[in-house]
Amino acid sequence: MKFLKNIRKELFGEKWWRSWLMTIAGTFLVAASFVYFMRPYEIVSGGIGSLGMMLNHILPSIEMGTFSWMFDIPLMIIGIRVFGGMFGARTVVAAFLSPAFMNLLSYLTPNVKDPSLM
Numbered sequence: 001m002k003f004l005k006n007i008r009k010e011l012f013g014e015k016w017w018r019s020w021l022m023t024i025a026g027t028f029l030v031a032a033s034f035v036y037f038m039r040p041y042e043i044v045s046g047g048i049g050s051l052g053m054m055l056n057h058i059l060p061s062i063e064m065g066t067f068s069w070m071f072d073i074p075l076m077i078i079g080i081r082v083f084g085g086m087f088g089a090r091t092v093v094a095a096f097l098s099p100a101f102m103n104l105l106s107y108l109t110p111n112v113k114d115p116s117l118m
Helices: 002-011 014-038 048-058 064-083 089-108
Strands: none
């Protein structure tokens, strides 16, 4: 019984909750930086998010986060197949939450042509 109590304490203890909250907060900050800074000023840094930003510029009817999901899902499947089931739950959650936050923030932000007016 003591063994199960220790496992439960480690799995759902303060350190566990803090690491998950920091992961979610970090993905929100990444999404906010893309939507409020990089996209209006057309700064492309590289990676999946910037690829989604470039494709959104070509096809504006599809959101930047949706393009990111289109590339993230196959990469997550490859990562799980290559590295196995212990690929990392936080990595998978962050890869899915970041485009979701991008779409949400894009939806909530008015479409302003001049970035200085945001």
